[in-house]
Amino acid sequence: MKMYKVNFILANNEPHSHTRLVIEYANELIKFGHSVFISYPIVDFYDFIEFETNYNMSQTKNIIGKLKHLLKGKLRIIYKLFNPNKYTFLGGKMVSVNANVILNKYTFKPSEFNMPNADIIMSNQDYLLKHLVSLPDEKGVLIGSVHSDYKMVDKNRSTTEMYIDRMILLSKRINIPRLSVSETAMISAQNIGINVSRVINNGIRSFPCENIKDDKGPIIIMLFSSTRKEKGLSDGIKVINKLRKLNIKNISFSSIGKIDEKSSKQFDFNYGFVTGDDYFKALCKADIFIYPSLYDGFAGPPMEAVSCGCALVTTLVAGVDEWAIDGENSLVVEPGDLEGMVNSVIKLIKNPNLLTKISNNGIQVSKKYSWSLQTEKLVNFFNFCVDRPIDGKIKN
Secondary structure: OOOOEEEEEOOOOOOOHHHHHHHHHHHHHHHOOOEEEEEEEOOOOHHHHHHHHHHHHHHOOOHHHHHHHHHHHHHHHHHHHOOHHHHOOHHHHOOOOOOOOEEEEEOOOOOOOOOOOOOEEEEOOHHHHHHHOOOOHHHOEEEEEEOOOHHHHHHOOOOOHHHHHHHHHHHHHEOOOEEEOOHHHHHHHHHOOOOOOEEOOOOEOOOOOOOOOOOOOOEEEEEEEOOOHHHOHHHHHHHHHHHHHOOOOOEEEEEEEOOOHHHHOOOOEEOOOOOHHHHHHHHHHOOEEEEOOOOOOOOHHHHHHHHOOOEEEEEOOOOHHHOOOEOOOEEEEOOOOHHHHHHHHHHHHHOHHHHHHHHHHHHHHHHHHEHHHHHHHHHHHHHHHHHOOOOOOEOO
């Protein structure tokens, strides 16, 4: 097996799904004998701040308003630049980083002068590509990735739609090899003209749940909560409200993830945003896990939940549709189907045998998605990209 020097480039230094993905891959690659850099910025999402500032200025007619937006953008950059926490890699709070991974800071944007020489440059956020396509060959073969189902992004448009459109346009104009985290995400990207060469799903870390579940306690129903609109928190809260009104005995409600104060009052316990072993220990305590997402690329939380023995009630979003079988390893509804989620939870509460069946089958399916197996696929993709380099210059 050929050994590679890989440079993963992040657009932010925050607890983030992209950050965790990079760390998991980095740790596995080190085990396989490869060399790995993780390059992270001191000023998070610098391009986004620039875009948002310029867009807001263009939409504001009076000069005072324009100056206010300009000043706000500059102050955000200055705050990040002089925040001492940002100089330390914060991703280690999510997942421990192998000591052999080399952490490389850059201030604003990736460039020839702040990127190490490598065989592979891996970027999980396409808007960084405009800085990376001009790097000399010794910085590595550039590889991109798709983490969203663009068809559903377009269907569920939000206040960030102009920024998303800009990223999609950039992805179309830069023809580099890309992987996608799910079949659905790959097809939706290809349908709008974005080059995607292969599907490599995200992985799952196994965690021992023995002696954590309390079989004699109430049935614990856990809701995945995220303030990001596409994660369906509003739908999830409505589902919890409907279940509470039924006054079913011997059940308890908990949430895991970021949640606003008002919504948190609907639960008996809120774990908040937890990482590492604490995250998996919380999942191990739950009996039923509700994932109400509206759209995804490859959803990690439902896979993590089933690996911990939760009986899963989930919407059929990208990634989940590749492994979730309704009535076998999960109960599946369409995004936005509140009654379907409520009825699925009630079905599990009333039928302990079904709950046990769904739980056991979920554990088995999760074993097919280990980080080790996904990393082997990633290395094979490296081989493909090195053997068939593509000119990734920006097209006019």
